[in-house]
Amino acid sequence: MEKVRTFLAVDFGMFYQKELARLVGALRWKVQGVRWGDPSKVHLTLHFFGEVSPEELASAEEGIRRALFGICPMEIFLRGVDVFPSMRAPRVFWVGLGGDIEGLDKLKQSLDRELSAKGFLIEPRPFKPHLTIGRAKGRSGGEIPETLRAFEVSRIFRACELILYRSDLSRGGAVHTPIRVFPVGGG
Numbered sequence: 001m002e003k004v005r006t007f008l009a010v011d012f013g014m015f016y017q018k019e020l021a022r023l024v025g026a027l028r029w030k031v032q033g034v035r036w037g038d039p040s041k042v043h044l045t046l047h048f049f050g051e052v053s054p055e056e057l058a059s060a061e062e063g064i065r066r067a068l069f070g071i072c073p074m075e076i077f078l079r080g081v082d083v084f085p086s087m088r089a090p091r092v093f094w095v096g097l098g099g100d101i102e103g104l105d106k107l108k109q110s111l112d113r114e115l116s117a118k119g120f121l122i123e124p125r126p127f128k129p130h131l132t133i134g135r136a137k138g139r140s141g142g143e144i145p146e147t148l149r150a151f152e153v154s155r156i157f158r159a160c161e162l163i164l165y166r167s168d169l170s171r172g173g174a175v176h177t178p179i180r181v182f183p184v185g186g187g
Contacts, residue, residue: 004052004166004179005051005052005166005167005169006049006052006057006166006167006179007047007048007049007164007167008046008047008164009043009045009162009163009165010043010046010159010161010162011043011163012043012044012131012157013040014040015157016078016155016157017039017040019078020078020095020131020133023081023095023133023148023151024133024134026148027133027134027144030142030143030144030145030148031093031134031142031143031144032142033136033137033138034093034134035135035136035137036133036134037133037134037135039133042095042131042132042133043163043176044097044104044159046111047111047115047123048123060118062118063111063114063115063120064164064182065182066114067110067111067113067115068107068110068162068185069110070110071106071107071184072184072185073158073159073160073184074099074100074103074159074184075099075159076101076104076129076156076157077097077098077099077152077153077154077156077157078095078096078098078131078151078152078153079095079098079151079152080095080098080150080152081148081149081151082096082130082144082149083144087143087144090136091135091136092132092134093134093135093136093144094130095130095131095133096129096130097129097131101129104127104129105127107184159184160183160184161181161182162182162184163178163179163180164178164181164182165179166178166179
């Protein structure tokens with residue numbers, strides 16, 4: 001059987017679509033040379049698996065189920081706009097999260113422990129929970145105004161499930177198809 005490109009995420013769906021659409025609309029005027037994402041497709045990536053075989057996928061699913069034992073749903077909200085790696089050379093534009101960041105950290109540590117035990121590579125960089133809203137096409141120009149950097153939406157999103165996605169790359173961008181949904185805390 002063929003390998004599939006996969007990742008595990010918290011999906012926000014349409015929950016913050018209006019707020020993110022307004023933010024991206026404002027950023028388009030201030031920052032050029034960026035491919036802005038669709039606000040209805042934002043997600044918090046918890047683990048990128050890359051290309052995996054059906055056997056590896058089954059192993060990943062088992063690791064995810066084990067990692068979720070004792071994890072409770074998390075209440076989070078949008079807080080701040082920033083870039084990776086730096087403002088001088090921005091490549092990824094993102095919105096940060098507030099709320100139960102400690103719970104997200106605990107979830108990420110549990111996932112890393114269980115998936116590492118299954119032989120999956122773990123991201124070596126520190127976990128920085130964020131939603132990617134744009135990627136530089138090359139050298140981007142313009143500054144993110146302080147008023148937009150302080151962006152915050154206090155409406156609470158309850159993260160009560162994780163979704164394992166298949167990601168197919170195409171000319172129009174990646175197409176994400178849910179493979180499996182994992183409830184968090186029985187939620």
